[in-house]
Amino acid sequence: MVDKKKIYNWFDERVDLKNIEKFLEHKTVPYHKHSIWYYLGGMSLFLFVLQVLTGILLLLYYKPTAESAYESVQYIMTEVPFGWLVRSIHSYAANLFIGMVFVHMFSVFLMKAYRRPRELTWVSGAFLLFLAMGFGFSGYLLPWNQLAYLATNVGTNFATMVPFIGEWLLEFLRGGKEVTGATLTRFFGFHVAVLPGITTLLLAIHVLFVQRLGMSVPVSIERQIKQGKAKRLSIPFVPNYLYRDMLGWVLAMGVIVLLSSLFPWELGDKADILKPAPPHIRPEWFFVFMYQTLKYVPKVIGVFGFAIAGLIWILLPFFDKKSNRGEPNRLYTIIGVFVIAYIIILTIIGYVAPGE
Amino acid sequence: MDEKIPRRDAINYLLGAGLVALGGATLYPVIRYMIPPKASGSGTASVSAAKVGDLKPNEGLIFKFGDAPAILVLRPGGDPYTASDYVAMTAVCTHLNCTVQYRTDLKEIWCACHNGHFDLQGRVMSGPPPAPLDMYRVAIKGNEIFVTSEKA
The missing domain is CATH 1.20.5 (Single alpha-helices involved in coiled-coils or other helix-helix interfaces)
Known part of the structure; x- marks a missing residue:
């Protein structure tokens, strides 16, 4: 028989297992009527890991050139055993991931979880959202189909609006003046190397912040506790919270696999620069609210409006004095609800409004 | 209870x-x-390796046989128009999969990686290779030299 105790001691002597155990034993998570929202961060993390794993699998067969990208994805979808499943999971989980990050962000905003001392957790999270959108944008082009080709033309074109370096930025993104195979190879590099590298680092920082500062308890609950109307409750992270987390992951995986099996992700037609844009063309859903806005306002106002709004959104926590004092802040709640409503309504209009 | x-x-x-x-x-x-799924094209067992006249006697040429390299040699003093004067075999060394070459000075197949020597029947003469090289059949049709896998 193997002496378990001996093996344990061998590792303990080298990596201080006892300390890790003690840490995990003492880690707790607040428990109250809003604590369901705590699971969204872990869910986003799970979906990100799923993207990394399925992404690595896709790399086994994918070829990042204009001549063979489309064919290699076609090969994955039709020839490779379970290739359709792997690619469909990657596509569905990507969308679910971005959706989850959005909901995670808004729940944090509405619960004012960004308030002192968690401003940097908020800022790092906001940048992670931008990175997620970058993943979505760059990954969308990789199958080299017609819609992706057009979407990339439109998307990269906005780079020209950046003052002074616009033209340079456009060529940097496209690898030339136009969207070509050079763009594809570049986007591939962004998608599988540059973005994952930056994201992993930022994600580590984000999670480290969460760990150092613990979960934020909403202002309303905090007040009830102070007034003696509620007790400060918590549950152990291991195993109580972690099991709940994992249950959510299994459910999410089930939904993703179900969707992938019933509706495998489409490939579309191969990119052809001679084909005109079809009517009702729109970007991926998480860009639609911005895309739709640009139908109502001049391009300059729209683009700079969103840039400034995004910046303000990131900086809002630094001006929320009320929440920092532990008082409810109606104005910020209204801002949050307005932004959510704006995004939802413009997205819906983008999908149902007849094309001009 | x-x-x-x-x-x-x-x-x-x-x-x-x-x-x-x-x-x-x-x-x-x-x-x-x-x-990886089996590629549908890799079963082809016959390729056009060269044209008559590409090789002089005592010369070797490496060509693509399926996805792997193979080697075609016209024997010293051989007739370029006679199929039996050619030999063809895999160019993948049986030791560690290096690509072998024809040594005109030794009139042997030689692997540079670990100094393996083979004769023109693919048999190991010296060095570390553990097994002979697989031989292929040679046929001439018109102007082209076709090489066919023995196993096919």
């Missing part, structure tokens, strides 16, 4: 079985996915 499995144990067994099933259901597609 009956000897029943305590409830907690039963739940643990169920949970464990569930996890094993989940692991299997995840690993099976992943492993199947990682094994």
